[in-house]
Amino acid sequence: MSLSLHRLLAIISKEWKDSIKNPQILLMAGIPILMAILGKGRAQTAEGAMDVFTMPLMVAIVTVGAFAQALMISEEKEKNTLRALMLSPASPMEVLLGKSVMTAAFTVIVIFICTQITGIPDLHFGFLILFVLMMLIISMAFGTVIGLISRTASETSIVGLPVLLIFIFGPMFGSGIDSAVVVKIVEMLPSYQFMLGLSDHVNGGGLEEVKGSLLNLVIWTAAAIVLTFIIYRSKSFDK
């Protein structure tokens, strides 16, 4: 498959202009920023301070990375704009790639704003980037899958809501539930391991201490990419 940079840039530019006029996507971007504002300075403990930093990051990656991506893909189908794109020389891969670049850039911008509000704890930037990158790939892969299997923006909510609930509320409240099974499941979530790994690292952990979280994220990343590929193949995005 041949990718054209020219076409890719045209699609990215269109996605950007479209997203900043889309209230639903702006709302998604606003939620983690609002969380950062609300959480700032409220933490009493060291753990709390860490949550103030990681929680908006995790929510930004999941809502913007996964949900905005899904919304942009399904909206193309709902509004019949995909038909026009597929009748032009643009390939489905270029369309999805263009959206992914846009989503990733948007997420990074939201993350940057959040960290400017909450401040950044003392950590190794390489770790932070690695964790954010893997969590972002996992979320965008899920977002792509959700977008591919839903035909309208509202179907995106049906398919995506459970994923969103589990990813975001799992680490927040799941561990408080008095059930070994629930705790075990929550501990397997990438969003939980994302926050745990960053906390462990800030609390002085090196590679040795965070390797459990890292391994979890690597496995999720690989699995999410494979899943996306399978769904992409079977859903024939371009027909």
Added chain:
Amino acid sequence: MSARKPDSFNLKMTYFIPLTAQFMGDLLCLRGNFGKLAVSLRKATKRQWVTAMESIIEVENLQKSYKNKQALKNVSFRVRRGEIFGFLGPSGSGKTTTVKILTSQLQHTSGRVSVFGADPLRNRRAGFLSRIGVLTDNSGMYDRLTVYDNLKLFCGLYGVPDKEIGPVLASVNMAADQSTPVQKLSKGMKQRITLARAILHRPEILFLDEPTSALDPVNMGQIHDTLRRLNREGTTIFLTTHNMQEAETLCDRVAFLNNGEISALDTPLELRLQHGDRTITVTTSRGKEIVSQDEAGARRISELMARGELLAIHSNEPTLGDIFVKITGRGLE
């Protein structure tokens, strides 16, 4: 570790409010669409053949069946390079299905389809799509973007310089609305910019599926002028319509499609001549009178002329709509 301990509970409750707001928002979007999740798969089987190039489109014994409905039964026709070819038929006759097959959007069931000498689906990735322009009744525009930004995207995709946008918009009478968001346009205006998008890259064949169905006579006339101009410049046009006047004024040849079959194919003039009853209507101050084209008729007309009573005289060629009814036993609307 933080997420496990209850001491940050207060903090989490702070987060709970915006998150709940978000989920409520998502829930509101559900709007009861639970039943529609199934997406069908389609496997494309492809075939190959050799064709002569004098016709730009060749269709032989084309059949298309949807799950339990045969949309095209046995359709054969050729379109010559440079002509305006009309597909005239009532709703449900298979016009859109034919356009979809010709433009590589749909796999046919059997028969032979060739555009530019090859199967459209097979040819899809080999430059086929840059050589055709398509306007369908359901091709969407990006509502939130301006008219200009919509076309700018397609300039980028087709490799056309942005400076082409102005002239193309002018040719569909939309130059004044460049910076209007598409969601603020009327249906007819949307149809005109969809046409602008379809001709932006100067395609060799322009496929138009009911291009003027939402237009008033003034804009329809303007679009027709644009199409004639494009045609003079060499664009072959394949047009579907159920507007017989449109077919009559625009098309070099028309095919009548009825229930998935072609029941007639010729120039509009030839069809009218073949199916007219060759009578003449003469109007006098006493009213209308129909005379036949024979000696008696000729005598009657010269009689009226000699007496100076003749007010008007018309040959009774039927309209394409009349002929359609005569051939198929049903109307076009």
